[in-house]
Amino acid sequence: MQVHLRQEFNPPQTGGYSEDMIPTVGFNMRKVAKGNVIIKLWDIGGQRRFRTMWERYCRGVSAILYVVDAADKIIDKSEALSKQAMVDHLGLDSIEDREVCCYMISCKESLNIDVVIHWLIKHSKTAK
């Protein structure tokens, strides 16, 4: 899943939505309210056949968020890749033209999700 964040000041959409545990086809868009900030998230399909459309969704966004399965091993499972191993595998230390950070998260355990949201808000264009 790729989440592209764009900060806006539109009112949030009301009403609930269902979360499907199926691969993303095309994209999903959600607006999430956090304090007085509205975060507009674009969830883009990660399958190879969708990757040509990624660039289109990156224009003008505040942040690009890659959710990487720790080499098919997930943080809430004992065999997960360590954070440093993940950073090394992705070559994140060599990126110099933009701010990059890596968090180990678990959607299942709601681990570090709030930290990621806080980072996104702090680094959004209009927040500076």
Ligand SMILES: Nc1nc2c(ncn2[C@@H]2O[C@H](COP(=O)(O)OP(=O)(O)OP(=O)(O)O)[C@@H](O)[C@H]2O)c(=O)[nH]1
């Ligand atoms: N244990 C565990 N499983 C997870 C976690 N997050 C997602 N999963 C599982 O991983 C599988 C894939 O999750 P998705 O959210 O569909 O993956 P995705 O990256 O959005 O995939 P695409 O939509 O194809 O890009 C599902 O079976 C989820 O239940 C997590 O934090 N822990």
Ligand SMILES: [Mg+2]
């Ligand atoms: Mg998905």
